[in-house]
Amino acid sequence: MPHTLTAAVRHEADVRKSRFLALAAPIESPEAAQAFLETSRDLQATHNCWAWRYGSHYRFSDDGEPGGTAGRPILQAIESQGYDRVAVLVIRWFGGIKLGTGGLARAYGGTAAECLRLADRVELREECQVLCDCPYADMDRVQARLLAAGARIEHAEFDGRGVLWRLLVARADVAALEALYTDQTRGQGEWCVLEADGGPAA
Incomplete structure (x- = not known):
């Protein structure tokens, strides 16, 4: 049985001088996911990468990072922990050291996964x-x-x-x-x- 979050949660990590901030929240609809992302993004940051899943619907964005290095790892973090009706935004402030594609995927996916691991969850009812x-x-x-x-x-x-x-x-x-x-x-x-x-x- 899938789970969702009981409330919004955040987790911050530093990876080779880049700062990553993950914000995750339960959502009641795909429209609610987009509203959460719009109100939570930091326009002063280098990248605002995200993913959400609501039942069979999902979307993700690399927001300028190399393809497949941000949005999809965030979505995989949601799915691997059995979450549904959840949106995750990972904000990055570049610290001057390039991480490479593998390093980016680990940083985005890992920050999202740790944020979700720390969260309180509740089983979704049918x-x-x-x-x-x-x-x-x-x-x-x-x-x-x-x-x-x-x-x-x-x-x-x-x-x-x-x-x-x-x-x-x-x-x-x-x-x-x-x-x-x-x-x-x-x-x-x-x-x-x-x-x-x-x-x-x-």
């Missing part, structure tokens, strides 16, 4: 999407109960009658949450579990 609706009069109460029970609101649409939520729910908790939702809406709401293709479960 989730599914649920569509459900709620009238405005019950919205605050039902939302509070669902969130307290572990559901996460991925999207909300509002119309004249109320709100339509798309929730992320642990697959193991679907039945219990449906019972809670039915009780809170007095059986008036619609609860539909979606499969990976976005269609309703059979």
Whole structure:
């Protein structure tokens, strides 16, 4: 079972006078990964190299370092430790001594790997999407109960009658949450579990 980080973490290393700073964080979407990288990069540094993985989606960047010496080693550090939904940025300040391609790969990959080794991790639960609706009069109460029970609101649409939520729910908790939702809406709401293709479960 893959893991993710419980919180952002950092680790710094010096390699032959170059300073490397790894910043790692859990992400809720590919867009969140890009936002983390944009807000965390140091424009005064020599290079801002990074990688992230979110399920089957991943990206990485060497940011001007020789191809294959930075982004891919960072991604390999994420994957080799069984992480998912994680972004890692490794910032380098050049110290005047060239490291060579092998040295760069070891420095970037090693700094990222040590950062992730030092981090607190949590097992990722298998989730599914649920569509459900709620009238405005019950919205605050039902939302509070669902969130307290572990559901996460991925999207909300509002119309004249109320709100339509798309929730992320642990697959193991679907039945219990449906019972809670039915009780809170007095059986008036619609609860539909979606499969990976976005269609309703059979």
